[in-house]
Amino acid sequence: MQKITAHQIRSSFINASRSEAAKLNLPHNFDTIDWENREFLGWRDAKMPQRGYLVVPNQGELTGIMLRAPEGGAGKKRAVLCELCRDVFSKDDVYLWVAKRSGQSGKNGNTVGTLICAEFGCNANVRKEPPVNEINPDPAAAVLKQIAGLEFRTAQFLDRVRNGSQR
Template sequence: MHALTEAAIRRSMVNCSRSEAAALTPPRDLAELDWASLDVLGWRDAKAELRGYLVHERDGDPIGIALRAADTKMSSRRSAMCLLCHSVQSAADVSLFTARRVGAAGRNGNTVGTYICADLDCASRVTAVPPSALHLDEELQALAVEEQVVGLHKRLQAFTADVTRR
């Protein structure tokens, strides 16, 4: 992913108004991010706990999606899977996020929802070697990680397509 400024992140938001994009709180560590290793930038708004944002690249350009988390949590006694990075974790660490659709559909209240890691840090989870590949040699582990990254890209592109469909 190419390095982005705070202004570029605000401009990339496709499903919120300019005033909502101007009001978003950027990630605290924006200046220290290793952009070359990021596949998607996800963060929760420090000033509004139910808001979150995902920014990734589509056709070489940044595209951002404003999200809203459900105000209830699932039981920590169960497991749940993030539908973007496919990591399985405690259900309390996965949240239902909704994104307003773009255009007239969004203004009419239409949203798209999916279960995503509550901290929106899917990028770090897909770059970790999956437990099922830990016993393999380094080359096969790298292939397993690459497969996870490709899967994240596909699922993120599909979610973005749902949000931007008019």
């Protein structure tokens, strides 16, 4: 991912009003983000922990979506898999993040949700090399496949928010 500015982030949202986008709090480490090792920028709002943001370069443009986490955290603890990174080794919490659909559908109250790492650690998760075994004889190739999968599944989720298409 290429470096992006606060203005680019705020103007990228497809399911948030201009005032909501203007009021969002950027990640605390925004000035030191390692842009080369990420497929998207995802973070929780420090002042509104139930709110999260996902900003993705998609089809030549930057697309941002505002998300809502479940009230009171994850609730009952269960082992669930993040739909974006699908990291089976991660011990991180995974939430059902919900996004208003874009356009009139979202204004009518329609939403779409998916399971995503609670702290948006997917970029790091897909870069962990799996142990060498018969299924993964080349860990570096496995990482490239994991990154491609993350990009594909993230784009699918954006399409569901944007177009309302079902999986």
